[in-house]
Amino acid sequence: MSTGRGILTGYEKDCLAGKTEKQREYEARSRVRSRIEGPLKDDIEHMRKHDPNLLDELRKVVCEEG
Numbered sequence: 001m002s003t004g005r006g007i008l009t010g011y012e013k014d015c016l017a018g019k020t021e022k023q024r025e026y027e028a029r030s031r032v033r034s035r036i037e038g039p040l041k042d043d044i045e046h047m048r049k050h051d052p053n054l055l056d057e058l059r060k061v062v063c064e065e066g
Contacts, residue, residue: 008028016028
């Protein structure tokens with residue numbers, strides 16, 4: 001069951017798919033990188049400390065299904 005969004009918003013998906021002007025694509029990439037280095041990195045560290053099994057589930061999705 002999926003709730004909310006993952007790393008990308010619908011608009012950012014459109015930007016990265018080339019459905020907007022090139023400048024918007026660059027901006028979307030920057031926002032996503034900021035999330036990866038900020039909130040996502042913090043979430044991973046939290047899971048590492050408090051719920052390693054959940055972190056393993058995340059790794060499986062990110063590392064093995066790509």
